[in-house]
Amino acid sequence: MNARALYPGLVTALWLLPVLALLQAAVGPRLEVQGVLPGLVLLAVVCWGILRGMDQGMMWAFFGGLLLDVFSGWPFGANTVALVVVASLVSLGEGTFIRTHALLPLATVFGATVLYYLIVFFILESTQHPVDWVAGIRSIVLPAALYNAVLTVVAFPLVRRLEDRVYPVPRANW
């Protein structure tokens, strides 16, 4: 992919991701269910990665992660690394099989959320922030993965519509 092809995606990320990060940090508590916050940035990054492939997914992950790091009190870069790693794995299939089944984006978001938190926990543990892994997975990771997967039902079609507007010509490999 050349830089010109990345440009519309970059412009979209530049306005959409700050809005989502701001909403996640400032309005997130209002959207929480049983103490679990929605991962709006993660959802956008994963859905865009599924639809637009690795380069675009990682670009969004990088930018979205930086924004989450700005709003977060944990070591700077933890969210960036976690999201970039998640986006790289999500985009490996380049969406070809994910597009074929309606439930696969849900499963992808579920897995991506689990991986994201495991990486963040690992970074926290490595930076002198003790993590109770079993309790963390039970009380934070799995509920968040479930919540994000449910939100994908709404988020994925929205991101797909956005993609259709940003890139009116479909990708050659679909």
Place this chain on the structure above:
Amino acid sequence: MVETRGGRRFAVFFFVAAFLILLVGRWLQPVDTVAQTAFAPFAAVVSGVSNAVGDTIGGIFNAGQLRSENQYLKTQNAKLVRELVLAQANLHDYALVKRMVKFEDKNSHMDYLPGRVIWQDPTGIRSYVYIDKGSRDGMRQGMTVLDEFGFFVGSISRVMPSTSQVLLLENPSSSVGALDLTTRAVGVVDGNLSGPPQMTDVLTGDKVHVNDLIVTSGQMNLYPRNLVIGQVTRVSTQTDQLFQRIDVRPAADFRHLEIVQVIRNWVPSIPAQVVPAR
């Protein structure tokens, strides 16, 4: 397929850049501060609007729950009025005794500055919140933060010009000297990333009961004393262990923190040397 293996250079660039940022993150704090300062006014507006809208919608949908809560609060209020009368009588006696023994309580002249929570940690790991008061308002690192009812929330861990980061009691980096108000057993309440805070360093021989109130002990002069931290929910004692394991339910509701109070005139004074130099 449009993309080639060579076309992955962007992906590799972002991958490497992300790890570099994590490695040098400590030195990027000035950039982080600038970004947070830039986002703060937007976050204040968005959280203000969401609180107003959320309260209105919540009021409509939770009418039944609010009625029962109201009834409960009325009962509690009646109980508290009775306790207040007793406390006022005790206060009078205390003032007399204090004057007689010339005892000075540093807690009695606390200056509170209210602040609004403008955002909380977006990762879902609830350990920090940010308030709309910063160095311009006299915030300093280490200042104690209470919720709107006066329950212990945490302390200021980072100060920016117009915002401050509050380290919550729940954060694993948080350690607060604590005291069982009933039995006077002393310990430390440590934050826990994925469970209730735990009171540690309480000797197995010390008495601690479920429902006992835990308050700040004021040891090491890090926090004012007698601020309510929470209530004991579980005590686990093993005779072969030196210390007990005690779960504490925080009195402050960290999920719905909107307004906090910062104690401005209490700045921690850590002893220069805990252990005297040889």
